[in-house]
Amino acid sequence: MDLRKHLIAGNWKMNGTLDSINEILKIDQLCNGYEVDIALCVPNTIISKTNEAISHKKLVIGAQNCHHDESGAYTGDVSAKMLKDAGAKIIIVGHSERRQAYKETNEIVNKKAVSIIKSDLQTIICIGETEEEKNMGLTNKIVCTQLENSMPSISDENNTVIAYEPIWAIGTGRIPSIREIEVVHKELRSLVSKIKGKDIANKMRILYGGSVKANNAKDIFDLDDVDGALVGGASLNSEEFMGIINVC
Numbered sequence: 001m002d003l004r005k006h007l008i009a010g011n012w013k014m015n016g017t018l019d020s021i022n023e024i025l026k027i028d029q030l031c032n033g034y035e036v037d038i039a040l041c042v043p044n045t046i047i048s049k050t051n052e053a054i055s056h057k058k059l060v061i062g063a064q065n066c067h068h069d070e071s072g073a074y075t076g077d078v079s080a081k082m083l084k085d086a087g088a089k090i091i092i093v094g095h096s097e098r099r100q101a102y103k104e105t106n107e108i109v110n111k112k113a114v115s116i117i118k119s120d121l122q123t124i125i126c127i128g129e130t131e132e133e134k135n136m137g138l139t140n141k142i143v144c145t146q147l148e149n150s151m152p153s154i155s156d157e158n159n160t161v162i163a164y165e166p167i168w169a170i171g172t173g174r175i176p177s178i179r180e181i182e183v184v185h186k187e188l189r190s191l192v193s194k195i196k197g198k199d200i201a202n203k204m205r206i207l208y209g210g211s212v213k214a215n216n217a218k219d220i221f222d223l224d225d226v227d228g229a230l231v232g233g234a235s236l237n238s239e240e241f242m243g244i245i246n247v248c
């Protein structure tokens with residue numbers, strides 16, 4: 001029996017205005033009836049309007065980051081509670097673009113994940129190695145350290161999704177070999193098992209992310225320990241995104 005329903009989550013990054021809701025509505029219509037879970041993490045500025053416009057049959061709307069506190073003197077930031085208020089159901093944390101550009105550490109990512117879970121939302125915790133680390137044979141060590149320190153003690157299979165995203169594969173059109181993806185996902189599941197126990201590990205979803213397209217998705221999704229994908233560029237276009245969902 002398959003213990004894990006696949007999740008295809010799109011990350012729109014800093015793309016999209018109110019006009020883009022039309023593209024989201026196409027996805028919303030086309031994705032009904034699919035077995036997989038489907039989410040789109042859109043810019044904060046369009047969460048509320050998008051949430052009002054979608055059918056709420058299959059597609060859920062999410063965000064890409066939050067502050068770890070609920071409220072306070074943090075100019076320009078938004079909390080998980082505020083994103084929930086706007087209609088977000090799932091929030092990405094620890095994306096490599098934030099880890100690199102904003103120096104977000106595992107400890108900060110962990111705190112953000114706690115705030116999301118305490119707001120009764122789901123979180124997608126991203127981890128991944130640089131190309132240099134991969135070339136030094138450090139992939140497993142790096143991603144396991146990130147996971148161990150970024151995943152809160154209150155995480156379980158219902159509130160947390162892991163996304164393995166090799167940094168060098170994001171937006172580059174390059175992906176690891178299928179065998180490399182398999183090895184990392186196995187390693188991550190066995191670490192979750194060590195930390196959380198076998199039952200949670202068997203049910204927690206571990207996504208792959210990094211240049212997923214309809215034409216490379218099948219081999220990735222065929223892997224036992226891959227439970228879907230976090231999709232950047234290809235999620236901006238309804239046809240491309242649906243192409244991946246079709247494969248899944």
Ligand code: PEP
Binds near residue numbers: 011171211230
């Ligand atoms: C991402 O940014 O999370 C991502 C996976 O991007 P892309 O699919 O464009 O590589």
